[in-house]
Amino acid sequence: MSRLGDYPLSYLAADGTRADHILPLMYYLLSVAIIVCVIIAALLWVGVRRHRDTGLAPDIREVAVIRGVPAVSWIGWGVGISSVPILVGLVWTMVALGSTYGPPRDPALTLDVTGHQWWWEVRYDSPDPSQQFLTANEIHIPVGEPVLVRLHGGDVIHSFWVPKLTGKTDTIPGQVNIAWMQADHPGRYRGQCTEYCGFQHAHMAFEVVAEPRADFDRWRAAQLAPAPAPTTPAEQRGRALIEYRCGLCHQVRGTLAAAITAPDLTHLASRRMLAAGTLLNNPGNLSGWIENPQQVKPEALMPNQFLSAAELSDARAYLETLK
Amino acid sequence: MTADVASPKIGISGAEHEAKLHELWETEPGLKGLLGTVDHKEIGIRYLVTAFTFLIVGGIEALIMRLQLAGPNLSVLTPREYNEMFSTHGMTMMFLYSLPVLSGFSNYLWPLLLGSRDMAFPRLNALSYWIYLASGIFLYAGVLTGNAPNDGWFNYVPYAERLYNPGMNEDFYALGLVFLGISTTVGAANFIVTAFRTRAPGMSINRMPLMIWGTLTANVANLLVIPAVSLAFFLLWLDRNLGTHFYMPPDGGQPLLWQHLFWIFGHPWVYAIVLPAMGIVSDGLPVFCRRPLVGYALVAFGTVSTMVLGFGVWVHHMFATGLPGLSMSFFSGASLLIILPSAISVFAWIATIWHGRPVWRTPFLFFSSMIFLFVVGGVSGFMTASVPVDWQLTDTYFVVAHIHYVLLGINVFPVIGGIYFWFPKMTGRMLDERLGKLNFWTMFVGFNLAFLPMHLTGLLGMPRRIYTYGPYAGWGTLNLITSIGAFLLAFGFLLFIINVVKSLRHGELAGPNPWDANTLEWATPSPPPPYNFAVIPTVTSRYPLWEGRIGESGIVSTLDRGMLLAEGKQTIGTTGVDSVPDIVLKMSQDSLAPVSLAAGLSVLFVGLLLKSLAVFTIGGLIVLAALIAWMWPSFELRERAV
């Protein structure tokens, strides 16, 4: 099973506390399910074939109608025996619900995640306002510490799910839902929107990177910093382009691009993936995405940019400095 | 005043009597008969043919999707097309096939099973079909004009609201479903009153075939929950078109209001589309096991309690929406406990097979295999009933596997078996047995090949409702297997169609009771005359045609001598529990009021769709005229004295 559990979105293995508490119950229910199917299949197979001669009778009238034994005890035994694993499941469910439902009382980190069509807005909260910042689609958390996730609905209903770490919780406009996660081991865990939300529901993924506390603090400090100043003419032209074109929807802190209807790009180059977990973040994909997002994610809300080759090259040069 | 009270003439049938009944009951010729027939058998066949047409269309939609998903990153369909495809597939199967096909069986069979000559409300029966047809056309007019539903069959808001869904897609869907809901509701009313008031004398409530129990239970539920979904869609239409604020958060709307209203309907609905089919199995399986069903009373009890509990589990579709733990616990518990009454039927069926002498005809293969499919679907439901586990399973392909096992396993397989079983009664010919067996095995293998691996696909995290997936996730091979299985299943279904078409002309001729079965419909010719029974039977046991062979002592049922009821279009009305005759019912003639009313409603709904007051008003006036003509007290029906 461990190989099946290795697949990025598989929840046959768990790497986080909340998912850990669900896993044994799931395996219990799965085992009961498989055993029941095997038993019923066996009963049917034997039952159907017990009287092979009548099975193949050429005329149904040859097989006399019988009164048959009442056999009601089958129902009694069947339902009676079935009720045992059901009741065990019921009690275990209540216990597991109790241990997985409640958000941690003392979260080490609080995030405000808002689901948008088709990306994830992530706001790092802090009691100190200067420690708060916005990012998108890639979430870093400290390993082994509880993280509270407040879920907000940006437009339609989405659902926040990191199979290896936590079960699903929807983002619903008009209310704040609560999820939480705590990673057991460092690693990169894929998440996925799991409530149908329109054309690109299929490409609304994200990554949760769990890292040791020191690494996390370093990452956080880097994310807080505004965008570095451009050093080459190409980067300068790129920044200007970003400001007056991309700034209509995107934010790059430290520049004039300040809109928040699309993902925050301040540290775009620090992310492993682009377009909500759709493309690996490399120069070719970045160019392709900027130039023709509709080819990668048809109907995405980012229109094709119709940039010239020079403009594209400048834009990319600047964006690659946003580490 | 003596004409108002009479003692029905008792006698045996004869050629003259049958000719008289034939003239009284047969459908009028020509267009008047075509449009105005109230013959429940003709209506039943229309329902079956229309429902199977939608099954084929929905199946083709599924196959196209399976082509798109057969491998990673394919481009058979654009995202827009895929989303419309899965939504239309869901709408077609859940609304235009799964209940109407059972209504078709019930319409055709109920009076025959009950020893009666017609349903309680023959014109209402016709109306329910015409509205079904009209609303189906209305909904597919949307599909064919590029306005197919695109938010899934369950249609969550806010995505269904105009801000995010500006086209007409959702308006077609919302209005079409409100329209269709009228058909389902009037059908439900008809079934309930028929079951309680028109059973044969002596057919007390514990002697009714289980198909009656199953359908009756389902229809009581429908009567009470269809208004929830009709209201939900109507409020959505208002939000989209008249600026109300039911579901969108600014100004107090609540997205979850939609989910509650929809699932308060939706969960009982899924029981409504399987309980009648379970009744088919409960009645059909004993015939092929050559013995009465084990535990009839318990199965009847299990049917009703499943439906009752079914009203109390709807929140299990909403476990991920952030509800309070306490309320989720209650619904989780109820969702686990509801397994138990279903288990009653499963063990009753297995015991009947085990302690019977099964004869492996095609209907038997479908009825017995369904038990296995039921259990697979049931145990995956068992897994999703647990809240924390559902947080992982929900909205993945695990649930898609679950729903297809329960829907095909507990609806489609019994339906196909039911066609093999009753085709001789309906047409006078047998379906081909060899082709039938091939049909069965292809469907069974194809279905399991498609949907068994899908459980694993879900456990590997594949979400629902995605038009494509990347190669990284490990879902490619499993999806390919599923797609292959789906095509094999479709091929099996094609064999079924071929068998039906072939056998209509060349099938072996069947007598009244080719299966040596035990309920009243098998006492009539194949196909039955328009009046069903020349003489009203009196019933004294559950299996009137098997009396004397299953060792029951006491008075036997009388099928050949009884009330003649030939002074007009008459059948007997009886009391609810004990089925004692208390009134002679006058049944209505063919009438154009139902089809006119359906036509008027169509115009009315088109008026709403187009937001045209003029069209709406014209439709409304036609509706009013048809209703008044229909309701005008009739002397023939003894609704008035003059």
Add this chain to the structure above:
Amino acid sequence: MSEHAISQPRDLPIGPTGRVGVGIWGMWTLIATEAALFSYLLFSYFYLGAQGLSGWLLEPHPSLKYALPSTLVSLVSAASMALGVRAVRREQRSAAVLGFLIACVLGLVFAWLQLADWRAKPFHLGTSSYSSVYFVTSGFDLAHELAGVLMLALLALWTALGYFTARRSTVVTVTALYWYFVTVIWLAVFATFYVSPYLGFGQWH
């Protein structure tokens, strides 16, 4: 029950008679489904109110200026209907027609009062979820009312034409059932929208 009573019944009524027939059962199924519809509307009100923010109740103390008279009118109309039905059972044709016509006219008065109430409201359909659920619910109620008014007018006509006798009056029974149902629905709507705010619902935010 003897076998004969079942298989060879004697002296059965032919067609709907007094209280025996299938039409009455049919009306009960209509009532059941429409009652369910209103239950879901009232559920929507309570759900939206419970989930709503402070100030959801646009009228914390809804004006009873039209609603209270409406309730009275509704009850009197139902009584008039009952008297009309009784007159039919006693073969008193003119009394019956009068009873039905009065009930019908009172139904129109009710509708007029409802429309006046709507006009007097300080909000409109699209103001908020409260106003939406108020207008849609009372709108459905009004629609059922008006359908009943039409039914009553027809009933008066048919009674005047002499269609019904004490024995043959199932249409009267069925229409009366519907009219009483409409009254009950109004009482439920009244209790929900006009009374529950005074009892504290929606006021706790």
